[in-house]
Amino acid sequence: MAGYLLDTNLISATAPDRRDVLPPEKAAARAWIIAEQASLFLPVTAVAEIAAGIGEREASGASRHARDLAEWLAAVLTNYPDRVLPFDTEAALQARHLQHEARLRGVTPGFADLTVACIARARGLVVATRNTRDFVPMGVDVLNPFEA
Numbered sequence: 001m002a003g004y005l006l007d008t009n010l011i012s013a014t015a016p017d018r019r020d021v022l023p024p025e026k027a028a029a030r031a032w033i034i035a036e037q038a039s040l041f042l043p044v045t046a047v048a049e050i051a052a053g054i055g056e057r058e059a060s061g062a063s064r065h066a067r068d069l070a071e072w073l074a075a076v077l078t079n080y081p082d083r084v085l086p087f088d089t090e091a092a093l094q095a096r097h098l099q100h101e102a103r104l105r106g107v108t109p110g111f112a113d114l115t116v117a118c119i120a121r122a123r124g125l126v127v128a129t130r131n132t133r134d135f136v137p138m139g140v141d142v143l144n145p146f147e148a
Helices: 008-012 024-039 044-059 063-079 095-104 111-123 132-138
Strands: 004-006 040-043 126-128
Touching (some): 004 024, 004 111, 008 044, 024 040, 040 044, 040 111, 044 063, 095 111, 095 132, 111 126
Parallel strands (some): 004 040, 004 126
16 A cells, blocks of 8 residues: 555644635645545544544534534545544554654654554555654654645
8 A cells, every 4th residue: 555644733734724824834735635635544543633622622612613623524534435544453563663663762652643653554654744753753654745
């Protein structure tokens, strides 16, 4: 499988934005997603992180924003019906090596980042993220589409 696994920050770059003019790095990320659409995959971890964020907004009383984000997430998932990749046993077994590599470089990745890296390694994908500082030490291939 060749392609890119989108980290949460990249998927979130496509979320509704109330600004009239997008920051250049966000516009660059959105343009990259459009250009690479056919080779993009979503990790189930990112779906969970986004869903949890929507739940936080609901709990804080931001129900309109939560509703807008829930509709956006549903549309995203509709566009990737068979390209949401699970954190399965094959991916989980990558954690040993990736955690070891990161620790040797003085980095302790969070569990969400580790699972994204594991899914990417198991499927032979490049992690597309703004957060290169946490992924590079794990030894996975990384691309930052936010760089305009």
